[in-house]
Amino acid sequence: MPPISPQLHEELGKRLHKSRDDVLATVRARTAGDTDDRPAIAPNAHMGQNDDAPAGEMLSHNEEHLAEHETNLLHEIDAAIGRLDSGAIGICESCGREIPEARLLATPTVRTCIACQERIEHDQRTGRGPSM
Numbered sequence: 001m002p003p004i005s006p007q008l009h010e011e012l013g014k015r016l017h018k019s020r021d022d023v024l025a026t027v028r029a030r031t032a033g034d035t036d037d038r039p040a041i042a043p044n045a046h047m048g049q050n051d052d053a054p055a056g057e058m059l060s061h062n063e064e065h066l067a068e069h070e071t072n073l074l075h076e077i078d079a080a081i082g083r084l085d086s087g088a089i090g091i092c093e094s095c096g097r098e099i100p101e102a103r104l105l106a107t108p109t110v111r112t113c114i115a116c117q118e119r120i121e122h123d124q125r126t127g128r129g130p131s132m
């Protein structure tokens, strides 16, 4: 028997797919704006010169960071949809207990119960967290 009610299952599915669409729309909107007015970077344009622009580097670094954040978010959402399909959603990955409905509704991508989440966050703060 699935750990969550059919109603919760449906609600989480709706929220996860909506979140996924939102993230994809954000990425597309920014990607479109970026590529339209920026010339393609030719790697050999400054061959022999070493005139790196620090401001440009910083900008691209920020964009990379954002994209990485969104990529991680999409991974989380896809994983949650997978768990929803397989019936594993709503079960703490760490201790195997049921995750309360309110917590699932607040954060559909959540994978652990509150107690385990707090322990994991504590471990990360103290540098003992599991390395992914």
Ligand SMILES: [Zn+2]
Residues within 6 Å of the ligand: 092, 093, 094, 095, 096, 097, 112, 113, 114, 115, 116, 117
């Ligand atoms: Zn747990």
